[in-house]
Amino acid sequence: MSEIRVLVGTRKGAFVLTSDGTRTRWDVSGPHFAGWEIYHLKGSPADPNRLYASQSSSWFGQLIQRSNDGGKSWEPVGNKFVYDGVPGTHLWYDGTPHPWEFARVWHLEPSPADPDTIYAGVEDAALFRSTDGGQAWQELPALREHSSASSWQPGAGGMCLHTILLDPSHPGRIFIAISAAGVFRSDDAGTTWRPINRGLKSEQIPNPTAEVGHCVHRIAMHRSRPGVLFMQKHWDVMRSDDAGESWREVSGNLPSDFGFPIDVHAHEPETIYVVPIKSDSEHFPPDGKLRVYRSRTGGNEWEALTNGLPQRDCYVNVLRDAMAVDALDPCGVYFGTTGGQVYVSANAGDSWAPIVRDLPAVVSVEVQTLP
Amino acid sequence: MIRVVLPAHLRALARVDGEVKLDVEGQATQRAVLDALEDRYPMLRGTIRDQVTLQRRAFVRFFACEEDLSHELPDAPLPAAVATGAEPFLVVGAGHAH
Numbered sequence: 001m002s003e004i005r006v007l008v009g010t011r012k013g014a015f016v017l018t019s020d021g022t023r024t025r026w027d028v029s030g031p032h033f034a035g036w037e038i039y040h041l042k043g044s045p046a047d048p049n050r051l052y053a054s055q056s057s058s059w060f061g062q063l064i065q066r067s068n069d070g071g072k073s074w075e076p077v078g079n080k081f082v083y084d085g086v087p088g089t090h091l092w093y094d095g096t097p098h099p100w101e102f103a104r105v106w107h108l109e110p111s112p113a114d115p116d117t118i119y120a121g122v123e124d125a126a127l128f129r130s131t132d133g134g135q136a137w138q139e140l141p142a143l144r145e146h147s148s149a150s151s152w153q154p155g156a157g158g159m160c161l162h163t164i165l166l167d168p169s170h171p172g173r174i175f176i177a178i179s180a181a182g183v184f185r186s187d188d189a190g191t192t193w194r195p196i197n198r199g200l201k202s203e204q205i206p207n208p209t210a211e212v213g214h215c216v217h218r219i220a221m222h223r224s225r226p227g228v229l230f231m232q233k234h235w236d237v238m239r240s241d242d243a244g245e246s247w248r249e250v251s252g253n254l255p256s257d258f259g260f261p262i263d264v265h266a267h268e269p270e271t272i273y274v275v276p277i278k279s280d281s282e283h284f285p286p287d288g289k290l291r292v293y294r295s296r297t298g299g300n301e302w303e304a305l306t307n308g309l310p311q312r313d314c315y316v317n318v319l320r321d322a323m324a325v326d327a328l329d330p331c332g333v334y335f336g337t338t339g340g341q342v343y344v345s346a347n348a349g350d351s352w353a354p355i356v357r358d359l360p361a362v363v364s365v366e367v368q369t370l371p
Numbered sequence: 372m373i374r375v376v377l378p379a380h381l382r383a384l385a386r387v388d389g390e391v392k393l394d395v396e397g398q399a400t401q402r403a404v405l406d407a408l409e410d411r412y413p414m415l416r417g418t419i420r421d422q423v424t425l426q427r428r429a430f431v432r433f434f435a436c437e438e439d440l441s442h443e444l445p446d447a448p449l450p451a452a453v454a455t456g457a458e459p460f461l462v463v464g465a466g467h468a469h
Contacts, residue, residue, distance in 0.1 A: 034383075035379075035380060036380065057380065058430060059378075059380070059428065059430040059431060059464040059465070060380060060381065060384075060418040060419070060428065060431070060464070061417050061418055061428060062417065063384070063414070063417075063418070076384065076414040079416070079417050079422075080416075080417065080422050080423075082422075082423055
């Protein structure tokens with residue numbers, strides 16, 4: 001029977017949650033790296049026991065940890081993230097030029113084919129790659145050297161490169177998203193990049209339809225149809241059917257189209273999930289009700305999923321990397337909250353149950369489906 | 372022999388209990404102590420000082436002999452009591468409650 005391994009990054013350490021395919025009884029391991037912020041951990045699709053974790057602290061900086069046994073043991077690997085050449089400036093919150101400064105790794109994206117190749121999205125926004133299992137990191141500098149980069153400005157959480165999607169059907173095609181610059185695509189493995197934000201409209205920036213400057217919170221794709229992208233923007237849920245060349249809004253009947261995560265059902269490419277949040281000034285769910293919204297039509301028509309989720313007095317947030325799906329049938333959906341709960345639905349969202357209730361604030365959730 | 376006391380998070384990272392004892396060749400300075408420390412425990416590179424500029428991280432401080440040595444030059448001699456091992460060199464996470 002399949003095993004499910006849920007990798008949870010929190011403000012105070014990493015946790016590994018495991019269950020059999022019923023997804024009803026869970027074993028909790030952790031905290032690993034207790035007391036450190038774990039922005040993200042993720043397993044290699046090519047070797048599921050190879051895991052990588054981003055460990056950081058304001059005091060002691062950035063570390064990368066690697067496991068070769070599914071998270072039972074870890075070893076620190078390379079943590080030298082140095083921008084290529086003289087990194088130049090972007091805009092600071094007050095609109096003045098500000099030098100590029102490395103702060104932390106937000107997202108780790110292992111190669112689907114090679115356990116030793118992994119990409120890292122960092123703050124201040126840039127893309128790094130390691131081809132030796134995380135020992136040495138090289139920047140792919142063309143993104144940060146894009147002609148628009150001097151005009152990029154941080155979102156409220158920092159100027160982070162938070163999403164990396166590797167297109168499984170187009171070798172060399174990479175989508176990345178930056179708060180608050182937008183989405184960029186490379187078709188040549190990171191040698192050149194161009195912004196793909198046509199159709200986005202952000203009233204918070206001077207030119208709402210500018211080529212760059214949009215606060216994209218998360219993008220997602222289904223492996224079987226990588227030309228279709230879904231986006232949770234600061235406000236608005238968006239969809240592209242042409243690999244990002246153009247976007248259209250699919251917020252439809254959502255109670256709020258502000259939010260952070262977005263994800264796609266493992267077996268139904270038109271079934272997508274978001275967690276509406278009231279507003280950018282109130283990072284909690286509308287009406288104190290924690291509701292996942294599911295669309296089975298690729299957007300526009302949404303239904304609230306509430307069974308098993310708190311429907312009163314709930315004021316947690318769900319951060320951008322804190323939702324994931326497994327590959328079982330029916331598809332499991334998982335998300336973590338800033339209140340320390342990790343919820344699972346073993347039936348594609350119809351009902352939910354907490355796996356754990358009292359972890360530190362959850363920053364990221366990833367799921368591995370093991371044979 | 373120089374005695375170094377690390378903060379809890381860095382002891383856990385380096386997998387050491389208690390003090391670290393280091394042999395430092397030549398004059399005992401901050402730089403010499405940190406070089407020896409990072410040679411012995413490579414996982415500490417970047418956690419106390421930047422790997423490129425070698426500047427102390429902003430929230431890390433160095434104490435010894437009841438004095439704050441954080442702003443001393445990296446190549447300034449450490450107090451004789453530290454150099455002889457009579458007193459430890461403390462690496463501290465500023466304001467870090469543990």
